[in-house]
Amino acid sequence: MTENFSDIIIVGAGMAGLGCAARLHENGFQFKIITENIGGRVKTSPDGEVNYGAYYITEDCKNILPFVEITGNVKFSNSRLHKGNDHYRLFSLRAIKHGFAFLRLLKDLQVFRKHINKNRELGTEHARDELIENDALIKQYYHEQASEYIKRRGLEKIVDEFLEQFLWASFFYDCRKVSTALFLGSLLPLLAKGHSFKMLFKKFTENFQKDIIFDSVVKVQRMNDHFELTTKSGKIYSCKKLVLATPMTITNKLVKPQKINGGINVSYYHVRGKIKPLYAGKGYNFFALAEASAISREPDGSNLYFYAGKDKIAKYFDQWEVITHDTWEPCLYFLGDNYVNMNPEPNLFLANDHNVPGLEDAFINGQYTAKLVMNKNKLK
């Protein structure tokens, strides 16, 4: 074994890796974290003012709330929607005709919220796949495509005119093709207060700062009774128990534990400049699927523009100065309804946001992975 030996190594310090590390630390376990950065898909502009990745949390994110500073309330009331040549406000007279469909949706959301919050409460102690499979409603929603739910509940028109746009900006994909669970989960801000936030990473990592190594793992080899990790800087680390808290695309490359489909990429610009009058104003601009775009006006006056496919910035801005232009690859990883096994081989553990995406759930998954690492029995 190398001199760089630790009993436990966690690769990745996004919400899942940090959730895992926090619980291991609380229980007196020693470990090292090897990571490219702290936060992963929680990333801000160079001045720390604008969130480029995860954008908001809700009041239901009880596990991560102690680690965030709430910076404001996310309000969608000023939003503008665009479909072809049709441009309209979110709260407008045309919304009235969808009143009954909206009430049906709200009723379903209320029930879903109770179930999902129960699931979250239990998620640090029980495997997420077991929890989902043991809850008839969540199980149905997890395995059902949203298009079926939309049809069953008569929501086609409200989806075409309003939700398709709003939900593209939530997960950058056709909302009819994701699971009902993700469709409803992303609409929960209709009921639960949404907040913009800054993640307090120092508070998160203060107890294990000295155990963090900034590097990138390029190769993982299983030896007889340990793992050897080679990093980009050429170092070799070894451990008995390995936690891969990396997005599934990267996990698949490093250890190929199972074939899981998914991986949605999205590009973004953070700009200062002059937006065209049609898109100007305080709120958000949500576009139909064919346009695959979303634009937010940030409190500091700058704009975030997310897009898939062709870069259309010149369509929305008359002038712009680029602060950042980048691609999230992967942005999200949730297609299909296969579960990721969090403990696919002896001493190999996975922590990620695949089975249930989002900050709170990635953190919960990380905490549950820590429990597996600590070798406590799985509850049936």
Ligand SMILES: Cc1cc2nc3c(=O)[nH]c(=O)nc-3n(C[C@H](O)[C@H](O)[C@H](O)COP(=O)(O)OP(=O)(O)OC[C@H]3O[C@@H](n4cnc5c(N)ncnc54)[C@H](O)[C@@H]3O)c2cc1C
């Ligand atoms: C644009 C966007 C908007 C989003 N909006 C929201 C939102 O509003 N609300 C919400 O709840 N969620 C949102 N999400 C989803 C949320 O950000 C993720 O579900 C969550 O952050 C995933 O955490 P994670 O720890 O599983 O993965 P990540 O955050 O991706 O963390 C992975 C970690 O692994 C490290 N790593 C990767 N490869 C290696 C390697 N080879 N060697 C070493 N380290 C490595 C990375 O540096 C990183 O630290 C959004 C995501 C994106 C991209």
